[in-house]
Amino acid sequence: MSFMQPSPVKYACSCGILNPINKLFFCRHCPKLRCGFCVCHEIESHFCSNCLENIPSSEARHKKNCCANCFDCPCCQHTLSARAATVPIVRKPEEPKDGESATEATPSPKPSAMPTTKKMYYLSCLSCRWTTRDVGIPDQGVATGTWPDKECLYQVRFNTLMEYYQSLVLQEKQEKQEFLRRKTPKQHKFPSLTDRTGLTVSLIRRQIGWSDKSIPKTKPINIAAAEASAEVEALPEAIFTQPINLRNITTVAQRHSQPADQPEAVSKLYPQRRSLWIKRSLRCRQCEHNLIKPEYHPTSIKYRIQLFASYHVPEVVMVRCEQPLQSGQANAIFLKFTNPTMYDMTISVLDVAPQDAQISPDALLQACRIKEEAITSSPLLKTTGITLARQNSIREVKREVRELANATIVPLEGPFVLNQRDDSKEFDEDVQAPTEEPKFIVWRKGNKVLIRLDFTPAAELQSGNAVTLGFYMQYTYVNTVSNTPDKKEPTTHALYSRIFIEAGEIANAKAN
């Protein structure tokens, strides 16, 4: 199948955006098509894509979304790998040296020194051959961790600035409150002793056991303002005479991967902690049910909840057109319908939207309410007294489906049945008993049906223009999840979705 190519068959999502079926989801509770644009994305778990370690979200936030053990090459952004090297250590019998100074240890003049070796680790990039030794980072005795983080040069100044502004804003706020307090009229007709300020008042208040009236005013801390100077860094004279070596100058991408200091020289590059990745779960904005929920563990690629549209909505595949496309000439297209569900479907192809098909708003409300109750009835919330006013953002403006169709179709005379999916049937030898089929059905096997649909491209199309035909596919969908607890029977919905098919381009007019 056309897995890598963009599909010519597009489904209109309930938000109005066209997508191929493999990018769509199907909310069983609404029940409607959803796409990546109209669902709510949530972060399920953080993990490192290199060591596949799961990192809890609080730890991830603490570590600034970086893996503790894995590093990226600052040169080419590839992952660095730890390499071991054996370093000879010269150990004097009386004062043993520790591993840190081992590298610069010189052979001692004493012949009695015992030469031993120790494993030391450094980081190396297998892609561009960059190593931590290139920039003078000492080797480490442990393979993982203990690589020092580079401190931000102006961190102290930044913290001072932050404290300064915080106290400044706080002071402003207090002054405003004080001002408001004075402006508001007195609540009591007679001034109470405890309302005043002064030594007696604070004494009385303290005796009653009230808090002190005058909150100590915060004073903005003093900060040394930056000083402008007339001295500016002049261009080094060498730049006019010395040839530059591009290998020693970092590129923009290298600088930006180290945003704190953005070094210009390659020798200042430093291994960067690897960014974490996330697993996402998707939630329907309307009914707040999960559409996609991945398994928690990073090594698993399975899902706990997966409501991909291709598991629920009949798939339409364009097979071919009967004749070369000519503007204004009747043509026919062969479409293959596949039923992915375990229930038979009745499908009709229409050119106007069916009136009675869509789900009633009551049922939708029902679905929403059930979910809400489930949330608010959680005992934890009741005890803590927190009301979770879950506002679902149905506010996203629905778009009109862009009218792309420039061909008129002849709707099929009647509905046809698409058999349920049955994997065992694939291997059956016996041919189905021939039944009376409507004449638009070309063949049928298992859960697949090939139909022939007549259409006429619009007369004003020029050669080379793309022909798009659009139709409404109405199908019955058997919903196995029941919203109400008492009803155990699966409910059947008649749903429809709009489908647009790029049939191809108008062929060159025949030379006559």
Added chain:
Amino acid sequence: MPLYESVMQEKPPIVLDIGNAYTKLGFAAESHPRKIIPTEVVLTTTGETKLLFDYAGTEELYDQIVDFLQTIFFKHLLVSPKERKFVIVENIYGQTIIRETLARALFIHFDVSSVLFVPAHLIALSTLAVPTGLVVDIGYSETTIMPVFSGVQIMAAFKDHSYGSSAVQEEIKRQLLATGVKERLLTPSVLEDIKVRTCFVNSFERAYKEEKQSPPDVEYGICDDDAVISIPGSLRESVYELLFEQNNERDSLPHLILRAILDCSMDVRRSLVESIFVIGGGAMVPGLLARLKQELQHLLENDSYYATRFHGQLQFKFYQTIGKQNFTAWLGGSLCGATDLIQTRSLTKDSYLRNEHVPDWSNLCDNRNGG
């Protein structure tokens, strides 16, 4: 766990500085942005990469902004934007449509709790803890100059010009094409790389010397194409001359700075002269400040227009940024987001949803008394 997080803990606000070329993103109260990424979106429909602010209609811009923010939240910051506070560093003369569309995407699509818009020039000055300064922002597509006195932006004296990093890149391209380099080799990323790694601002003395030994040429290998092009030394020193071009318009960078100062009232001019603050990614080129200072001093002494208007001994003084110049405005936003201002001055979701409009200083409706 998610419940505990959302109710019990205060989450740090997200600070975004969406520039024309690069977007700086991170969390408030951090001393540097987490990432600096190109302001580009990869279109899901066609797979091509295009600039965020390259759009045909509002709908398209909205989709692109949503896509872009989606990548920021789920690829780079790895936090859910829902119920979060935001600080957006914005150009005070930025387009209303971009501002409105950004707010709509944040409030309606991503369901954020509040957005605080801060003007870039003013907030950049906060990283110095000084109230007065002439902020020169050399960006990708434009250079803007905004005098700030005692924490108030002097809007009437605002100056801008269309030369920025993109103009320099165009100049590199023009000069290289003239030497016979094939155009298909000179992609924007190659041009940017040449600009960043080889070019510099010439010194004042050399720039006006007729006869000079040009700096050494550079052999530049283009990664994707196995081609090696030669970058002449004259190009390396001359491309930034367009910032200081002498023409009858008198709108080169030193002229604009002097005119911005002259447009301010007389009492504040001296303090502005002594507090010039150059920020923006375009300001990171070596030799810029030295040249700018000499040009300014030269104009002050030798140009009759300025000589009659500026009096006394004036010495131009420059501030040093605490971080790198390209994220100075972001840093200001980060400082601002760390304070209580985020609670008091933000545009909350409720007040946005009331009339789906971002209050703007230029809009009369928002400026009426009690409005």
